[in-house]
Every structure is written in structure tokens, then in C-alpha cells.
Amino acid sequence: MKAIKWFAPRDMRLTDIEKPVPKPHEALVRVESIGVCGSDMHYYEDGAIGQTRITEPLILGHEFAGIVEAVGKDADPALVGKRVAVEPSIPCGECEWCRTGHYNVCTNLFFPGGPPYDGVLCEYAAYDANNCYPTPDGMSAQEAAMIEPLAVAVHAVELARVQRGETAAVLGLGPIGLLTAQVAKLKGIEVVYGTDLHDYRVAASKRYGVDHAYNAETSDTVETIMRETNGRGVDVAFDAARSSDTPALACRVTRPVGRCILIGISGTEEDPFPVSNARRKELTVQWCRRFKSNFPEAIDLVATGKVDVSSIVTHSFPLERAPEAFALVAGFSDNVLKASVDL
Ligand SMILES: [Zn+2]
Ligand SMILES: [Zn+2]
CATH class of the missing domain: 3.90.180.10 (Medium-chain alcohol dehydrogenases, catalytic domain)
Incomplete structure (x- = not known):
């Protein structure tokens, strides 16, 4: 074959x-x-x-x-x-x-x-x-x-234990980011901020549950999201990029006692972390390893038209x-x- x-x-x-x-x-x-x-x-x-x-x-x-x-x-x-x-x-x-x-x-x-x-x-x-x-x-x-990448998004959002009415940031608006934004919205996230380095992905993300999207090349991610949230930061940040920079950015845009869910794979063994910022805010930083028994739910989300x-x-x-x-x-x-x- x-x-x-x-x-x-x-x-x-x-x-x-x-x-x-x-x-x-x-x-x-x-x-x-x-x-x-x-x-x-x-x-x-x-x-x-x-x-x-x-x-x-x-x-x-x-x-x-x-x-x-x-x-x-x-x-x-x-x-x-x-x-x-x-x-x-x-x-x-x-x-x-x-x-x-x-x-x-x-x-x-x-x-x-x-x-x-x-x-x-x-x-x-x-x-x-x-x-x-x-x-x-x-x-x-x-x-x-x-269904496979959607199962990753379902697992990531389940790890985030989102509450109705919360805000989220999705860093990286590729397929995983766009799926995560959709699932986060379904689970009660009210406003999603998104960033990407490509204008066409920033534009596309509005069709997938991202309310405010920015090009991270031209709009500073931390400055922009902190300004948009009146200096508070988001409740949950998802890193869905293929970058060594986004885990740190996810921490910096998250509010005190918030959660960072790291899905992206930078491809390196070690990425920098803003340890003081994360410690002062007592963040929960949670890595996501693929999925865990999420296929049935992912299939259902597509079959019922809830996720595109x-x-x-x-x-x-x-x-x-x-x-x-x-x-x-x-x-x-x-x-x-x-x-x-x-x-
Ligand atoms: Zn994959
Ligand atoms: Zn085993």
C-alpha cells in the first residue's frame, strides 16, 4: 500500500x-x-x-x-x-x-x-x-x-474548570486555538480575547468564538489584554501556540489566582517563565497532554453542530x-x- x-x-x-x-x-x-x-x-x-x-x-x-x-x-x-x-x-x-x-x-x-x-x-x-x-x-x-484535535480542546477546557461568565485569552489562533475558543464559549466563558502573529488567523478567529482578536506582532499581547480587562487580567489563559514565548505571556495576562492552561508545543526542552509574576499572583499553571477519554464528547459536539x-x-x-x-x-x-x- x-x-x-x-x-x-x-x-x-x-x-x-x-x-x-x-x-x-x-x-x-x-x-x-x-x-x-x-x-x-x-x-x-x-x-x-x-x-x-x-x-x-x-x-x-x-x-x-x-x-x-x-x-x-x-x-x-x-x-x-x-x-x-x-x-x-x-x-x-x-x-x-x-x-x-x-x-x-x-x-x-x-x-x-x-x-x-x-x-x-x-x-x-x-x-x-x-x-x-x-x-x-x-x-x-x-x-x-x-475529532482528535477537538478532543485536545475539550480536555484543555475541562482542565481549566471554567465558570460561567468568566473571561479567557487564547494565545495562538491555529486549529487548536480556534477549537479551544469554541469549546470555552460553550462551557460558559463569556468573552474570549485572542492573539496570533498572522492577520488572516486573527480575522478568521471571529467566526470561532473569539470576541476580540489582535495581531501579536503589532499589538503587545500583555498591554492589550490588560487594558481590555481594565488592568485585571483574564480568568483563564490558554496557550495554543507553537512558541517559546506564549507560556510566559499566558501567565502575564492572567488575573491573580487565575489559571493558565498550556497546550502548545514550542518544540524546545525549556521555555522561559515569569516566575515572580506568577508567584505573586498565585497562578495555577496546568499543562495539557493531548486528551483523556474526550472522544465521545468531541463526537457529540460536532454531531449536534455545537462546534464547527x-x-x-x-x-x-x-x-x-x-x-x-x-x-x-x-x-x-x-x-x-x-x-x-x-x-
Ligand atoms: Zn495533533
Ligand atoms: Zn501505561
């Missing part, structure tokens, strides 16, 4: 690999749609996220959906023929973190598209059937692939042209929000 492999930074090529056979408990998914994620960009451009480095050619991709074509022994045969959104993380189920309900930080986690594990930029994936969530009729494959994922997918490429999708996202070209690879 066809697969797209990463060979070196900005060098991805079409290759041929063996089609997988579902093992017991697995479903064979004919991949229909794969989203290009911001985290993929670190591998695409640098071959690494912090100390996690690609050492041999690797298939990227982890946000995906498809049709179950067959199931292995002990997997539910009712899945066959269904379109599924696939939760990509497969935890070990045995470590202390799995046993205590924190499977997203499992120390033996399988996660596709990050070294050493191949991802799903290919025609078929054999996957644990328990990770395959059938999607309701009418949900497109692109929407189903967006489909218009965030602005570009689509066939598998053979997946390298163009990555180049497009890396360059913030053609007003791209999310690019997807559709088979």
Missing part, C-alpha cells in the same frame, strides 16, 4: 509498504482523512520535538478517520463498514498512571507518527478496535479526523501530494488553517 514517509527535514516521499493485517482486538481501517497537526510541523521542519528525534525514515500523521474494512479475532464485528474516528494513543494499561486514570501520560504509550512509531499517512491502519469510535451518519471523514470543525479544514490534498500539505502549513501559506490529506 502507499504511504508517505519522512526522510529528512522537509523531505517526505511516497513509498510502498506492506498492508497491515488486523491482529486480535484490532480493526483494519481504510484511512480516509488525515489532519496535518501543528505538532507534525516540528518533525517536518526539524525532525524532532525537544529530545524526541526521528532517527530513521518515519510515517507521520495521527489525526485520522476511516472505514473499518475488517476486524481481527475478538474485535467487535459490528464495526465493519462503519466510519470511525480513531483515538491514536494506545496506553499500556499497566503502569501506575494507567492504573490511576491518567492514561494520557502513560510511560509506555504508543502514539503513531512520533518516533519510533510510524503514523497513519498511508492507505490502511490496523488499530485497537477499542480506539475506533463510530461516527454518526452525516459526519464527513474530514470532520471525523478533526469542518470550516477549519481549509485545504485538502490527495495522499500523493501530502508533502505539499505539510509545506503549506509550515509556511502559513494561502490563509491555511487546517490542511488535510484525503484518500
Whole structure:
């Protein structure tokens, strides 16, 4: 079957690999749609996220959906023929973190598209059937692939424990930021301030629940948000950028005893923090690691039309042209929000 492999930074090529056979408990998914994620960009451009480095050619991709074509022994045969959104993380189920309900930080986690594990930029994936969530009729494959990043947003907002009427800042208005803004609004956040370095993303964000959006290049993030909140700061700040600067900015725009939720992946091992500012305000700084049992809610939010994922997918490429999708996202070209690879 066809697969797209990463060979070196900005060098991805079409290759041929063996089609997988579902093992017991697995479903064979004919991949229909794969989203290009911001985290993929670190591998695409640098071959690494912090100390996690690609050492041999690797298939990227982890946000995906498809049709179950067959199931292995002990997997539910009712899945066959269904379109599924696939939760990509497969935890070990045995470590202390799995046993205590924190499977997203499992120390033996399988996660596709990050070294050493191949991802799903290919025609078929054999996957644990328990990770395959059938999607309701009418949900497109692109929407189903967006369930994965939406689950991240749902988890981030759940970690923020938002109260009705609160204010929030979303730093970084890419797909994760736009999904987080929408979910935060649904959960009761009244006003969302957003910042990004790209004018087209600032403009687009108004369609996704961001009330006041600014270009962080021309409007100082801290000055602007502090002014807009009469010097108080927001109740919750979400860092949804791919930047070493935004964790610190999130702290600085948060009000005393507020919460900072850090979702973004800067790609470095250490980022600067305004420790005095955060300590004086007794902030709660909470990192977000992907998602934790959030697929069912994410599917429901899309199925009921409460969250718009489909218009965030602005570009689509066939598998053979997946390298163009990555180049497009890396360059913030053609007003791209999310690019997807559709088979
Ligand atoms: Zn992702
Ligand atoms: Zn585990």
C-alpha cells in the first residue's frame, strides 16, 4: 500500500509498504482523512520535538478517520463498514498512571507518527478496535479526523474548570486555538480575547468564538489584554501556540489566582517563565497532554453542530501530494488553517 514517509527535514516521499493485517482486538481501517497537526510541523521542519528525534525514515500523521474494512479475532464485528474516528494513543494499561486514570501520560504509550512509531499517512491502519469510535451518519471523514484535535480542546477546557461568565485569552489562533475558543464559549466563558502573529488567523478567529482578536506582532499581547480587562487580567489563559514565548505571556495576562492552561508545543526542552509574576499572583499553571477519554464528547459536539470543525479544514490534498500539505502549513501559506490529506 502507499504511504508517505519522512526522510529528512522537509523531505517526505511516497513509498510502498506492506498492508497491515488486523491482529486480535484490532480493526483494519481504510484511512480516509488525515489532519496535518501543528505538532507534525516540528518533525517536518526539524525532525524532532525537544529530545524526541526521528532517527530513521518515519510515517507521520495521527489525526485520522476511516472505514473499518475488517476486524481481527475478538474485535467487535459490528464495526465493519462503519466510519470511525480513531483515538491514536494506545496506553499500556499497566503502569501506575494507567492504573490511576491518567492514561494520557502513560510511560509506555504508543502514539503513531512520533518516533519510533510510524503514523497513519498511508492507505490502511490496523488499530485497537477499542480506539475506533463510530461516527454518526452525516459526519464527513474530514470532520471525523478533526475529532482528535477537538478532543485536545475539550480536555484543555475541562482542565481549566471554567465558570460561567468568566473571561479567557487564547494565545495562538491555529486549529487548536480556534477549537479551544469554541469549546470555552460553550462551557460558559463569556468573552474570549485572542492573539496570533498572522492577520488572516486573527480575522478568521471571529467566526470561532473569539470576541476580540489582535495581531501579536503589532499589538503587545500583555498591554492589550490588560487594558481590555481594565488592568485585571483574564480568568483563564490558554496557550495554543507553537512558541517559546506564549507560556510566559499566558501567565502575564492572567488575573491573580487565575489559571493558565498550556497546550502548545514550542518544540524546545525549556521555555522561559515569569516566575515572580506568577508567584505573586498565585497562578495555577496546568499543562495539557493531548486528551483523556474526550472522544465521545468531541463526537457529540460536532454531531449536534455545537462546534464547527469542518470550516477549519481549509485545504485538502490527495495522499500523493501530502508533502505539499505539510509545506503549506509550515509556511502559513494561502490563509491555511487546517490542511488535510484525503484518500
Ligand atoms: Zn495533533
Ligand atoms: Zn501505561
